[in-house]
Amino acid sequence: MSSNAQPDYLSVKVAQLLPYLRRYARALTGSQNTGDTYAAATIEALIADQSVFEMGFSDKVALFRAFHAVWTSAGAPVQEEGELGADAQAQKRLGKLTANSREALLLHTIEEFPVFEVAQVMAIDQREAQALIETARREMAHSLSGRVLIIEDESIIAMDLEDIVSEMGHAITGVARTHKGAVQLFAREKPDLVLSDIQLADGSSGIDAVNDILKDAGDMPVVFITAFPERLLTGERPEPAFVITKPYSEDQVRSAVSQAMFFSSTETLSA
Structure with a gap:
């Protein structure tokens, strides 16, 4: 944990924002259990290192940025072992979409991050974030x-x-x-x-x-x-x-x- 981190980030600020992170994670995965697994992994990562909160971002951007570090390191999206039926078909369809486009779209629309904050969350250029949002809209519209x-x-x-x-x-x-x-x-x-x-x-x-x-x-x-x-x-x-x-x-x-x-x-x- 960073020596300058304030101990109340997890107990107060993160706790206040956690419902929205869980909503996003659930929409991203299509599953309450899987989404909550990623949210829990994010909290565990923050217990070890809260330095993301010292990078000048808003608290919500910092929390979601920490989530995305976990999400991308896990090679998302992940199809659960034994997944059958509609869930398996969903993952196959998701696999055909442009990488990172759904993440950008959900951050912008469901969580209402402006494009520049989508870029901050995903650690990408703002123009790339805008392009991903537009790509997701096109691909999802025809899905x-x-x-x-x-x-x-x-x-x-x-x-x-x-x-x-x-x-x-x-x-x-x-x-x-x-x-x-x-x-x-x-x-x-x-x-x-x-x-x-x-x-x-x-x-x-x-x-x-x-x-x-x-x-x-x-x-x-x-x-x-x-x-x-x-x-x-x-x-x-x-x-x-x-x-x-x-x-x-x-x-x-x-x-x-x-x-x-x-x-x-x-x-x-x-x-």
Whole structure:
């Protein structure tokens, strides 16, 4: 550990940022367990050496830069031994993408780093970071298309999500405002992806609706939208791989939907 490092970085600053690192790691790997393994490895690395926090970066950039040192040294992405079905197919598709492009896109859209900070996190030139983001957008846009069920109780937001997802080339199976409505729409036509708010119009839970849907859905990716992402990123229970923060941007939705189509995030959640 650097002799000048302050002992409260891990206990205070890193702890505050850890939910967002876990969100990023999970979106990057498509798995809560795998993502958390990389996040834990990052913390272990920081226990040994916190000098990244002395390089003049923001605390969030420093933490994510430490993560990327671990991530790249492990030769990511890594296909887990015995991985089958949709997860194995996802890794095959990821292997065809331009190296480092997904990382750059996720950092820029989901975690909202400006391009210059993406470059700092990834230890690359700013122009290279911008090129990687643009490459990822092109490659992900042409990767997969499918049917999307939207669970959202606010009409304006639901319409906006419909427009974004439709412009991406996906078909909308329906828009549900309640838990019951979501289950009914799913029974009518099975989607390839669910895009869901957490709190619904009648006081019901989007999490409960998704859990009921996933009982019969098999492998299906899910993207959650919430104003309080940290509530879903505690590490105390099964959590979603893809979480968008409200208010969201069009870029965030496009990126999360594209990323989620690569994976099957079917872990059930606790309300």
